[in-house]
Amino acid sequence: MQEDFLHYIWKYKKIQIDQLKTTNGEGLIINTTGQHNLNSGPDFFNAQLTIDEQLWAGNVEIHVKSSDWFLHHHELDKAYDNVILHVVWEHDTDVFRKDHTAIPTLELKDFVSKAVLSNYEELFNKENKWINCEHDFENSDDFVLSNWLERLYLERLERKSKTIEQLLKESKNDWEAVLFKMLAKNFGLKVNGDSFFSLAKSIDFSVLRKSQSNQQTIEALLFGQSGLLDQHIEDSYHLGLVKEYKFLKQKFKLKNSHVLPCHFFRLRPSNFPTIRLSQLANLYYEHQNLFSKILETNHLNHFYKLFKVSTSKFWETHYTFQKESKSSKKNLTKSFIDLLLINTILPLKFCYEKHKGETINSDIIKIATSITSEKNSIIDAFNNLKKVSNSALSSQGLIQLKTEYCDKNKCLQCAVGNTLIVK
Numbered sequence: 001m002q003e004d005f006l007h008y009i010w011k012y013k014k015i016q017i018d019q020l021k022t023t024n025g026e027g028l029i030i031n032t033t034g035q036h037n038l039n040s041g042p043d044f045f046n047a048q049l050t051i052d053e054q055l056w057a058g059n060v061e062i063h064v065k066s067s068d069w070f071l072h073h074h075e076l077d078k079a080y081d082n083v084i085l086h087v088v089w090e091h092d093t094d095v096f097r098k099d100h101t102a103i104p105t106l107e108l109k110d111f112v113s114k115a116v117l118s119n120y121e122e123l124f125n126k127e128n129k130w131i132n133c134e135h136d137f138e139n140s141d142d143f144v145l146s147n148w149l150e151r152l153y154l155e156r157l158e159r160k161s162k163t164i165e166q167l168l169k170e171s172k173n174d175w176e177a178v179l180f181k182m183l184a185k186n187f188g189l190k191v192n193g194d195s196f197f198s199l200a201k202s203i204d205f206s207v208l209r210k211s212q213s214n215q216q217t218i219e220a221l222l223f224g225q226s227g228l229l230d231q232h233i234e235d236s237y238h239l240g241l242v243k244e245y246k247f248l249k250q251k252f253k254l255k256n257s258h259v260l261p262c263h264f265f266r267l268r269p270s271n272f273p274t275i276r277l278s279q280l281a282n283l284y285y286e287h288q289n290l291f292s293k294i295l296e297t298n299h300l301n302h303f304y305k306l307f308k309v310s311t312s313k314f315w316e317t318h319y320t321f322q323k324e325s326k327s328s329k330k331n332l333t334k335s336f337i338d339l340l341l342i343n344t345i346l347p348l349k350f351c352y353e354k355h356k357g358e359t360i361n362s363d364i365i366k367i368a369t370s371i372t373s374e375k376n377s378i379i380d381a382f383n384n385l386k387k388v389s390n391s392a393l394s395s396q397g398l399i400q401l402k403t404e405y406c407d408k409n410k411c412l413q414c415a416v417g418n419t420l421i422v423k
Helices: 003-011 114-123 142-170 175-187 189-201 205-211 215-226 236-251 273-286 290-296 300-306 334-355 362-370 377-385 392-406 415-421
Strands: 028-032 044-051 054-065 083-090 105-107
Touching: 003 054, 003 083, 044 083, 114 415, 142 175, 142 334, 142 362, 142 392, 142 415, 175 189, 175 205, 175 273, 175 290, 175 334, 189 215, 189 273, 205 215, 215 236, 215 273, 290 334, 300 334, 300 362, 334 362, 334 392, 362 392, 377 392
Parallel strands: 054 083, 083 105
Antiparallel strands: 028 044, 044 054
16 A cells, blocks of 8 residues: 555545545545655645534644654654644554644545455556556546646656756757757757757857858867767868868867767667767848747748758768768758757747746647657557557657656556546
């Protein structure tokens, strides 16, 4: 038996509420269960109860056994002086106030239906299951699941906001600078994300602003800071970048000793750091005040146009500095732009609206719903149970569900888990 289950039973009144009595035989009516407290102190604040025909207002504390009150030393904590009801699964001892009067106790095991208890035990009987409800997930209600995934998507945006808020603090609320750092990280994808992020953090954004009017200058800045210009290569383009970077390094006193090295190993050529850095440089060359343009853009197709950028001319016939390849235009693909939207643009727009104190723009939900679902092991596993992921909103929601609920056994806080317990 877990306390979380008892919290759930009390919060949602999953008990025979018309027959409640305390352990002393006093009649009990729950007017309001109170506000669930997830921090230290009593479990529920400001409950209103009628005990033996007398109205009480105060806090409710919940334990598996009455004796847990003393195990947790609540008798020494003033925060528990206003507890008006002790809710337990099993009553094994009385608990007293400081004036030596007993705190009324509700023993739940006499008032919870066998069906609810059986469903709870079955749900948490985890025997090599990927998620607790994997045998029942297929039968989950579509409407409940859809609404739950939208809420989980917003939760995931909230989680990503924490990273953005930290970057804002570091950059003194320069949204353009934060955008650059987050875009750089996502241009690096999983393999070079940390490398590109360290690269972006090594450059004061004011330096990038002063370099935006010249494509080669931005490329020299990014390639130089990444360490990709350290080799001696007899090529006019490479030599030009080296010369430009030496000038920038001296002028702006640039340092890159803490920049993590880029990797080429096991990457498709289109994802080589050389190609991604050139595309990133070209994005900032073509768009001044990129953050402002992003705020003004609220349709998926318009984002595809905004991010329709390619590499500089040299990279149309190269993937590395040393070797020439077949000529091809290396534009950002729609699938790559989708990743930028999911991991950078939409979280940033969400966070910006929060900072302005505005309600969440419905366009964020519309765009997330319009983007094709991601493909990874978590999404595939859920889709094998029930075809549920049809957009980026749902795939992001499913990732949040797996990592923050399923993996942590928070079935009682999950809309799907709730329906299974009371089915």
